[in-house]
Amino acid sequence: MRRGRPGKRAAILAAAGRVFGRDGYARAGIDAIAAEAGVSTRTIYHHFDGKDDLFSAVVTASTAQVADTLTELIAAHLNDPAAPPHRALVALAHDWIAAQAEFADHFAMVRQINIEATHVPAAALHTWHETGPARVMAALTNRLAAMARQGTLRVFDAERAASHYLLLTVAAIDAASYHGAVPLPAAETTAIITTGVTAFLDGYRPRAQDTA
Amino acid sequence: MRRGRPGKRAAILAAAGRVFGRDGYARAGIDAIAAEAGVSTRTIYHHFDGKDDLFSAVVTASTAQVADTLTELIAAHLNDPAAPPHRALVALAHDWIAAQAEFADHFAMVRQINIEATHVPAAALHTWHETGPARVMAALTNRLAAMARQGTLRVFDAERAASHYLLLTVAAIDAASYHGAVPLPAAETTAIITTGVTAFLDGYRPRAQDTA
DNA sequence: CCCAATCTGCCACGACCGTTGTACTTTAGC
DNA sequence: GCTAAAGTACAACGGTCGTGGCAGATTGGG
Missing domain, CATH: 1.10.357.10 (Tetracycline Repressor, domain 2)
Known part of the structure; x- marks a missing residue:
């Protein structure tokens, strides 16, 4: 079962796609993704195991x-x-x-x-x-x-x-x-x-x- | 006029080429390049203005x-x-x-x-x-x-x-x-x-x- | 309305790494 | 062989960033 609220998860995925695509994996920061998604960084770690996991998702x-x-x-x-x-x-x-x-x-x-x-x-x-x-x-x-x-x-x-x-x-x-x-x-x-x-x-x- | 000894400079350039090529710019560390070149990290900064300058050289x-x-x-x-x-x-x-x-x-x-x-x-x-x-x-x-x-x-x-x-x-x-x-x-x-x-x-x- | 899950804001740890200062040693040219 | 430039070893600063802890606010389902 996936953790957290689906809406937040979708917002994180969409925002991460934009930031990873724009800045690249290395340059992309969790903070930037959280801001783009309108979500706290802590929430990202609620939904995903870390940066790698988020990227592959x-x-x-x-x-x-x-x-x-x-x-x-x-x-x-x-x-x-x-x-x-x-x-x-x-x-x-x-x-x-x-x-x-x-x-x-x-x-x-x-x-x-x-x-x-x-x-x-x-x-x-x-x-x-x-x-x-x-x-x-x-x-x-x-x-x-x-x-x-x-x-x-x-x-x-x-x-x-x-x-x-x-x-x-x-x-x-x-x-x-x-x-x-x-x-x-x-x-x-x-x-x-x-x-x-x-x-x-x-x-x-x-x-x-x-x-x- | 280029700073430092040409031999060292050449060794740094060659080593940097190998490390940048193998690990990529972000992953490549000045320490790794220095070790690969058989040179101290300080010498690299003697010859080049920094990582960016070295890479473009x-x-x-x-x-x-x-x-x-x-x-x-x-x-x-x-x-x-x-x-x-x-x-x-x-x-x-x-x-x-x-x-x-x-x-x-x-x-x-x-x-x-x-x-x-x-x-x-x-x-x-x-x-x-x-x-x-x-x-x-x-x-x-x-x-x-x-x-x-x-x-x-x-x-x-x-x-x-x-x-x-x-x-x-x-x-x-x-x-x-x-x-x-x-x-x-x-x-x-x-x-x-x-x-x-x-x-x-x-x-x-x-x-x-x-x-x- | 209530409770449990979720989310938030904030702080802090720790690691990595580029960069620089400094004191000392080595090298090359006159 | 002397001297100035070049190189070395080492330590430290500063910044960035992934990650996690914690207390409190928020939310949504029963």
């Missing part, structure tokens, strides 16, 4: 929420495996980026986890990966494989194709915007996504008639 | 070294713009990954900078970007443009093409290996690179004759 909660959101986006945009791929893949990337902005705090925490992967217990890292990224990747892989079966895509390994798609769109945006730290003009965002999807579909090898 | 030094290494790799592997691209791009990616392993501490520090981009003075971030990534990207962009002029590649925007190449190879490896935290079997490394280069060249759109 926040991450597991937001991980599930984000994974749900992203899998829904995938299902919505790639529901028709016979549809022309360019338009759907561009639209999906746009919404994906929007989700990253909406859950910016979550992704900031995840980046910290990845950076400190060496200092994080391997078991926690593994369970996080299973409930989050692996779930989303499986959904995306599944849809790309369906598109391949329809002849919409030419895919040898659907999982690698999913990786490549995300790298050329989402990761490209992340790199250009310093993971959201530097805001990107909407036009540039669109340009990165469309050129990324074009590269994903067509590649950079000269066409046969070009070499003439 | 380490980063600027290794940034120049890494940028040199990578631009040399680019020049060596893409020296012939008329050569078949697949082989050269795969070989370059392999050596690039090897360089990332060799300078693992540097890249660990860079990742920290990127994560904490919000908390780093914008001027320092900008000069770092100019002397490091921007230099390397310019070199790679230049070579891809040359290949495009030779008809080896079909490129609209050489800089985006350079990004896409790195995303599909280097970034793919980084993501799979948690930035080097989880060692990757050599076979998997090769598979990621070759499939990445194949995607870069050929994309995923069905060939005309496939749709028959």
Whole structure:
């Protein structure tokens, strides 16, 4: 049974997400989280065993929420495996980026986890990966494989194709915007996504008639 | 004029690079760096103004070294713009990954900078970007443009093409290996690179004759 | 309304760590 | 070999912060 009042607990989780996302684990202070939540520091220790426990509770909660959101986006945009791929893949990337902005705090925490992967217990890292990224990747892989079966895509390994798609769109945006730290003009965002999807579909090898 | 003896200064820089890379900025202690360098903590404050100053000195030094290494790799592997691209791009990616392993501490520090981009003075971030990534990207962009002029590649925007190449190879490896935290079997490394280069060249759109 | 759980404010302990002062020893160059 | 710069060992200050204790206020269910 969880300790304390659920309302307070939810407020603490939300506030901790904001503070951890903004300041990072090390910089984030229990006092700051308590103030943000409108709660006394003592109450935080009523609900959680300490800073580590609070952090992992926040991450597991937001991980599930984000994974749900992203899998829904995938299902919505790639529901028709016979549809022309360019338009759907561009639209999906746009919404994906929007989700990253909406859950910016979550992704900031995840980046910290990845950076400190060496200092994080391997078991926690593994369970996080299973409930989050692996779930989303499986959904995306599944849809790309369906598109391949329809002849919409030419895919040898659907999982690698999913990786490549995300790298050329989402990761490209992340790199250009310093993971959201530097805001990107909407036009540039669109340009990165469309050129990324074009590269994903067509590649950079000269066409046969070009070499003439 | 730099303070202190150059030998000690070099030892401090090297040790600080190792400790910062291994433990991260926050976790890294001046005492640990001093011990690693075989130097008293007081000597560190003789050479540098403090932890921040030491960190930025380490980063600027290794940034120049890494940028040199990578631009040399680019020049060596893409020296012939008329050569078949697949082989050269795969070989370059392999050596690039090897360089990332060799300078693992540097890249660990860079990742920290990127994560904490919000908390780093914008001027320092900008000069770092100019002397490091921007230099390397310019070199790679230049070579891809040359290949495009030779008809080896079909490129609209050489800089985006350079990004896409790195995303599909280097970034793919980084993501799979948690930035080097989880060692990757050599076979998997090769598979990621070759499939990445194949995607870069050929994309995923069905060939005309496939749709028959 | 009452009681038990919960929450609050405040204080304090203890650990960690960056930084500095000081007195002493070592090193390098003239 | 002398001298000034550089390095060392050690202790201490100061700040931050996680954590817990405690007494009293508050809250919500029976």
